[in-house]
Amino acid sequence: MDSEFIVGIDLGTTNSALAHCHVADENAQIAIDNIPQLVNPNEVADRTLLPSFLYVPGELDFPAGSLQLPWDTQPTFVIGELARKRGAENPSRLVASAKSWLSHAAVNRNAAILPWQSPDEITKVSPVDASAQFLRYLRTLWDAQHPGGSTALSRQDVFLTVPASFDEEARELTLRAAEQAGFERLTLLEEPQAAFYAWLQSQGDSWRKRIKVGDLVLVCDIGGGTTDFSLITVTDEGGDLALKRVAVGEHILLGGDNMDLALARLLQQKLEAEGHRIDNYQLQGLWYQCRSAKEYLFEHSKAQKQDVILLGKGRKLVGGTIKSELLRQELDRVLVEGFFPEVASNEMPIRPRRIGFQELGLPYAADAAITKHLARFLAQQLQSSPEAANSRRGRSGIACPTHVLFNGGVMKATALRERVVNVLNRWLTEEGFDELGAAQVLDAPDLEHAVARGAAYYGKARRGHGVRIRSGASRTYYIGIESAMPAVPGMEAPMKALCVVPFGMEEGTEAQIPGREFGLVVGEPAEFRFLSSTIRKQDQVGDLLDNWLGEVEELSPLEVTLNLDGKHGTVMPVRLESRVTEIGTLEVWCVSREGQRWKLELNIREKSDQ
Amino acid sequence: MIAFSTRVSYAFRCFFVILSKGEIPQDIVRELIASPSTTLASSPARIATDKVLDDSVDRAVQMLALFQRDGRLVDFLVEDVSPYPDGQLGAAVRSIHDSCRQVLDRYIKLEPVISAEEDQPVSVLPGMDQAAIKLVGNVVGTPPVKGVLRHRGWKVTEVSLPSLPEGSGRKIVAPAEVEIA
Numbered sequence: 001m002d003s004e005f006i007v008g009i010d011l012g013t014t015n016s017a018l019a020h021c022h023v024a025d026e027n028a029q030i031a032i033d034n035i036p037q038l039v040n041p042n043e044v045a046d047r048t049l050l051p052s053f054l055y056v057p058g059e060l061d062f063p064a065g066s067l068q069l070p071w072d073t074q075p076t077f078v079i080g081e082l083a084r085k086r087g088a089e090n091p092s093r094l095v096a097s098a099k100s101w102l103s104h105a106a107v108n109r110n111a112a113i114l115p116w117q118s119p120d121e122i123t124k125v126s127p128v129d130a131s132a133q134f135l136r137y138l139r140t141l142w143d144a145q146h147p148g149g150s151t152a153l154s155r156q157d158v159f160l161t162v163p164a165s166f167d168e169e170a171r172e173l174t175l176r177a178a179e180q181a182g183f184e185r186l187t188l189l190e191e192p193q194a195a196f197y198a199w200l201q202s203q204g205d206s207w208r209k210r211i212k213v214g215d216l217v218l219v220c221d222i223g224g225g226t227t228d229f230s231l232i233t234v235t236d237e238g239g240d241l242a243l244k245r246v247a248v249g250e251h252i253l254l255g256g257d258n259m260d261l262a263l264a265r266l267l268q269q270k271l272e273a274e275g276h277r278i279d280n281y282q283l284q285g286l287w288y289q290c291r292s293a294k295e296y297l298f299e300h301s302k303a304q305k306q307d308v309i310l311l312g313k314g315r316k317l318v319g320g321t322i323k324s325e326l327l328r329q330e331l332d333r334v335l336v337e338g339f340f341p342e343v344a345s346n347e348m349p350i351r352p353r354r355i356g357f358q359e360l361g362l363p364y365a366a367d368a369a370i371t372k373h374l375a376r377f378l379a380q381q382l383q384s385s386p387e388a389a390n391s392r393r394g395r396s397g398i399a400c401p402t403h404v405l406f407n408g409g410v411m412k413a414t415a416l417r418e419r420v421v422n423v424l425n426r427w428l429t430e431e432g433f434d435e436l437g438a439a440q441v442l443d444a445p446d447l448e449h450a451v452a453r454g455a456a457y458y459g460k461a462r463r464g465h466g467v468r469i470r471s472g473a474s475r476t477y478y479i480g481i482e483s484a485m486p487a488v489p490g491m492e493a494p495m496k497a498l499c500v501v502p503f504g505m506e507e508g509t510e511a512q513i514p515g516r517e518f519g520l521v522v523g524e525p526a527e528f529r530f531l532s533s534t535i536r537k538q539d540q541v542g543d544l545l546d547n548w549l550g551e552v553e554e555l556s557p558l559e560v561t562l563n564l565d566g567k568h569g570t571v572m573p574v575r576l577e578s579r580v581t582e583i584g585t586l587e588v589w590c591v592s593r594e595g596q597r598w599k600l601e602l603n604i605r606e607k608s609d610q
Numbered sequence: 611m612i613a614f615s616t617r618v619s620y621a622f623r624c625f626f627v628i629l630s631k632g633e634i635p636q637d638i639v640r641e642l643i644a645s646p647s648t649t650l651a652s653s654p655a656r657i658a659t660d661k662v663l664d665d666s667v668d669r670a671v672q673m674l675a676l677f678q679r680d681g682r683l684v685d686f687l688v689e690d691v692s693p694y695p696d697g698q699l700g701a702a703v704r705s706i707h708d709s710c711r712q713v714l715d716r717y718i719k720l721e722p723v724i725s726a727e728e729d730q731p732v733s734v735l736p737g738m739d740q741a742a743i744k745l746v747g748n749v750v751g752t753p754p755v756k757g758v759l760r761h762r763g764w765k766v767t768e769v770s771l772p773s774l775p776e777g778s779g780r781k782i783v784a785p786a787e788v789e790i791a
Contacts, residue, residue, distance in 0.1 A: 038681070043772035065776050281789075309705040317685040318694050321702040 003185065006463075007142075008455025010194070011160050011174075014224030014257065014409075015049040017452035018138055023157070026465050030201065032449045036141060037080030041066035047081065048449060050137070054095040054130050055083035056115065056123050061090065071144045077125075081139050088284045092118040097225050099131035100362050102177075103163075103170040103251055108606040110173075128177045130403075135160075135181035147382060154184045159455040162192035163228050164474055165251035167532055168586050169555050172602050177584065182353050183443045187462075188584035192219035192230035193245055193469050194454035195407035198466055199459040201443050207467070208241055210442065211403060216392045217399035217442070219418060220374070223408035226254040227356060227370055227378045231392050231399060242538060243435040245471040246391060246504075247399065249382035250534065252373050254339075254365040256410040260406055262368075263290040264332050267324050269307055276322050278310075293326040294335070298413040304328045340371050340419045345398055345427040348376045367453040371423050378427075387535040394431025412447050462492040468505060473580055477501035478552060479513075479588070481530030496531065497545040497552055499588055500578045511541045512591075513576040520560070520590065523568040527589075528558045528600065541578070558600040560590055569609045574598075612641075668780040672771060676717060678784045681710035685784075717771055723763030732759045 008019040008030075018033040034046040037375070041062050055078040057067065067075055070180030078086065095114040095239070104127075107113060112124035125133070142153040149155075160183075162174050171188055178186050196219055200207050211217065213235040221227070235242050264287040268278045269273035272296040278286065305327045312320015349367035365373070373400075382388055382399040392400045406417055425435040430432065444450050461468045478497035500513055520526045533552040545552070564574055574590040577597075583585060587599045620638050625637050677758065679681035688707050691699055714720070723742050726732055734743060736753040745755075774780055 040772065040774050062778055063775060066779075302616050307701065307704070309703060311682060315685060315689060317682055317706075318691050318699055318702040319689065319690050321705075322700055323698070323701045377668055 004079075004151055005156045005457035006192070006456050007156050008452045008457070008459065009135070009138060009156045009158060010191070010449075010451035011099055011131065012052055012227050012451070012456065013255070014052055015597065016052050016389065017049055017449050018137070018142070018400075019449065019452040019456040021456050021460065023463070028460075030453050030454065033142070033145075035138070036070065038067060038069065038078060039080070040082060040085075042068075044069060048573070049082045050080050052081050052098065052134055052277050053083040053087055054097075054098070054443065055086050056093045056095070056125075057086075058093065058122070061086065061093070061106050063300055067163050071140055077133055079133060089281075090386065091115075093122055095125060095130050097362060098127050098134070099494040100225055100253055101127035102131060102173050103166055104362055106363075106606060107168065109604065122544045128173050128180065131174065131177035132180035135178055138180055147309075154182050156185065157459055158183055158186050159189050159459045160186055160192045161189050161194045161451050162584075163226060163251055164192050164230050164245070165228055167279075167475060167555060168477065169602060169604050171585055173604065175583075175586070186583060187459075188384070189455050189458050190230070190245070190248070190471065190474070190584075191451050192221050192228055192234070192248075192407070193471060194451040194458065195219055195444060196232060196243075196454065196469060197448075197449035197457040197466075198454035199405055199442050201453065202443075202445050207454055207558050210439070211241070213241065214390075214392065215402040216399065217403045217405055218378075218399075218424075219407065220357040220411065220583065221257050221407040222370065223452040225253065225255045225372060226255050227254050227365075229374060229381075231382060231391065231401065232334045233387060235390060241467075242468040242551075242555045243467065244387065245474075246387040247377070247380060248387055248474045248534070249373070249377040252365050253362055254368060254370060254373070255408070258364070258368065259335050259339055259410065260287055260291045260294070262338065263294060263326065263331070266330060266334055267326065270326055271310075271417055272324060281313075282310055286488060290326060293330060295413075297326065297328055297331050298415055301415070303325065328427070336415060336419055339368055340416060340420075341424070342423055343369065343371050343375060343377050345394075345396065345430065346379065347372050348379075349373050355360070356459050363406060363533060371420070374420070374423070375427075380535060392433070396429065398427065399423050400428055402436075403442055404436060405444055406443060407447060407450055410450060412515045417441070440477055458469040472504040472506040473501050473503050474503070475532045475534050476503045476536050477578075478528070478531040478533070478539075478545070478548075479558070479576065479585060480554070481544070497531055498541040498546075499541055499543040499545070500588060501574060501580065502540050505580050507580050507584065508555065510577060510579045515579065517575055518590075519571045519573050520562050522562045522570050522572050525559055526537075526563045527603075528560075530558045530602070541544075556602055556604045558588055559603045560598050561602040562590065562592075562598055644735035665774075668774050669771065670773060671780060671783060673717075676771075677710055677713050680713045681706055683710050716725045717769065718766055719765050720764050723765050724759055725762065726759050728762065729760055730759055731756060733757075 001025065004023055005020045008021055010017045018028050018035060020033060021030045023029040032048050034048060035042050035050045037050060039045045046366060055451065056076055062355070066546060068079060069075055087096065093115060098114065101114065108125045112126050112129070114125055114127060114130055115122065118124070125298070137476065139153045160174065162171055166174070174188065175186065181338045190335050196217065202208065211234050212235055213236045217231065217232045217234070219230040221229070228246055228251070231247040233244050233246050235244060264283060267286055267290060269277055269285060276573070289308045289310065293308050296306045297303055305325045308324045308326055310322045311317050349369060349372040351366070367373070379397070382391055382393065383397055392402060394400045401424070404421065411417055421436055421441060428435055446453070451481045457466055460466045476499060478499050480495045481498050483494055498513065505511065531552045531554050564572070572592055574592050577589045577591050579587040589600045590600065615666065621715070623635055624638060674684055678685065683706065724732060732753050734745070734753050734757065738753055742765065747757070
């Protein structure tokens with residue numbers, strides 16, 4: 001039965017959003033849904049964003065009966081604004097940035113490890129569980145607002161966004177979280193593409209006047225916790241404009257929260273130099289005040305400073321009031337110069353050493369300079385791409401975008417957008433191109449909900465009512481083949497990498513890996529090592545790599561057990577086939593000479609050597 | 611409770627006396643209203659009034675609690691601010707003003723009683739609501755009268771308060787805060 005609605009879900013690191021439109025009406029507007037949530041004990045309010053925070057309440061946290069939701073009088077977890085608020089008062093019970101944990105391979109993402117390093121008596125959840133809880137929350141409230149079997153969210157076409165930089169493991173885990181939450185008809189979509197779709201929707205038919213064949217759009221998405229870059233080319237297909245996503249950046253854990261914390265630390269130092277003592281509780285207040293002061297200064301370009309006031313604790317409210325101020329030059333130095341310094345196009349960021357910040361556990365970026373990450377992205381990601389020839393590049397080989405689309409809460413600040421454009425323009429003129437003018441900065445309305453809106457628009461586009469961006473596999477994927485060299489005791493046999501999914505392999509296509517068969521024992525589990533590369537983009541299906549150190553990363557292994565009655569223990573020769581599905585995932589299959597097929601499953605494990 | 615036969619007698623007497631004379635027999639009134647059993651049993655009308663009173667006290671406490679939780683208004687009003695210099699007091703007030711304003715905006719919709727500019731001439735029409743408009747100065751004659759608007763007044767158009775907490779929580783304006791190391 002066809003669904004009545006197309007639903008877009010932005011499951012963000014810091015905030016999530018929900019959008020929908022009717023299937024039947026071609027011209028239907030895309031609406032942003034209200035997400036009622038607990039904002040205080042005994043108080044449920046409508047919001048258009050759901051903070052992606054989960055709080056594990058103990059007996060002493062809230063008065064009995066004060067956590068009632070319209071659809072659940074005794075929820076196990078608190079989700080949303082109240083979770084974030086209370087989490088500031090009692091951090092050991094707060095699960096934040098679950099999405100970043102989903103892509104952190106060095107931990108067991110299916111184990112109950114969050115809240116990270118919290119005391120034993122607190123019930124824990126896995127990163128997959130936490131993500132499933134957010135999705136289940138959205139599904140339950142949708143079902144409550146749309147009563148009636150046919151409108152249940154599990155029966156609608158749902159489009160869920162993931163960062164473009166998520167590898168197959170992180171995407172697979174996202175799908176498992178969604179399955180756990182009761183979703184059945186789900187398609188994954190990359191966030192930078194969703195942002196671009198939101199722009200397309202806002203333009204209506206006039207988008208064709210803004211961009212033309214040969215253009216290269218840089219999508220620069222900086223949210224609360226992450227920075228994501230993508231490149232989209234505009235090509236000609238049978239006389240019509242076609243869009244193709246050609247480059248995807250790494251998953252960079254750096255965003256607005258880092259910036260706000262940097263400002264709060266600066267002010268903490270200033271106050272402590274004046275003799276005040278700032279404890280953790282006041283630091284939270286400082287963080288919040290700094291964010292407001294920062295937004296004020298970004299909005300009022302003539303203001304040179306903004307007061308930051310910390311009220312006294314307890315009864316000495318006025319008596320204990322501490323006043324400081326955020327000066328514009330401090331804002332510029334810490335945020336603009338600190339996070340967006342003017343750098344040359346060949347200045348690369350410090351490589352992270354795979355040591356996460358001990359107190360947080362996640363591998364935050366070692367270099368906070370987002371412009372350096374951008375330089376590396378433009379320099380490396382396009383170079384080896386099959387689309388390199390079609391994309392505008394400079395003399396030194398770096399990609400030279402013709403347009404830029406900003407997304408994410410951080411990019412609401414005009415000063416930061418202007419800085420990124422200035423840095424880009426410097427590189428463009430060095431490479432011999434014109435600067436980007438105001439017309440080349442694609443204005444994206446409603447930055448906070450753009451990804452959810454874009455996801456719903458993508459759903460319409462797939463039904464033929466809109467433009468589609470062709471993307472395909474965001475990385476090259478390989479199977480590990482042990483070489484025939486003699487084994488040296490104590491040393492691992494060298495492994496070759498056999499390409500099974502080339503970068504850009506389109507959704508809905510299949511490939512047969514030629515020229516080799518594998519002998520698998522029927523009834524016994526077989527393991528294939530699985531690798532990916534974000535750098536090598538020219539490898540084709542069947543290419544065998546000898547030397548891939550530094551360019552190819554190992555993921556969790558693929559496993560399969562051939563089940564065939566009556567043949568247990570015999571060796572069966574199989575070929576491999578790969579598929580990129582319409583929902584945005586990869587599949588690798590074993591196919592026997594008689595045509596029987598078995599699907600390999602990702603056995604997601606933690607990586608111990610990192 | 612009074613005897614069944616008495617109740618039957620009272621019931622019939624009330625019926626006929628009200629029907630014929632339009633009044634309630636006073637001896638029955640005295641007997642029933644003043645008797646201890648009535649006050650103990652609390653007629654339904656009484657329960658309703660008591661509950662309304664309780665609820666409105668609880669709502670008043672809740673209003674204070676909201677301003678305190680999000681704006682720290684009660685801490686501010688209770689503190690003795692006389693020793694502090696204007697600058698320090700001003701800085702604190704700016705912060706409290708901002709957060710209390712948000713509380714007001716979130717839970718109460720206020721509108722002026724008269725939506726005109728202050729110090730502009732206005733007319734007060736016949737049938738004016740005396741609770742809503744206060745006349746000062748040379749107050750003679752009957753409406754319509756002309757005057758100058760000095761204060762626009764405030765009226766509430768919508769109140770959306772969260773549900774009340776359970777039991778003893780209704781007396782709490784701000785919970786005590788204890789930090790655990």
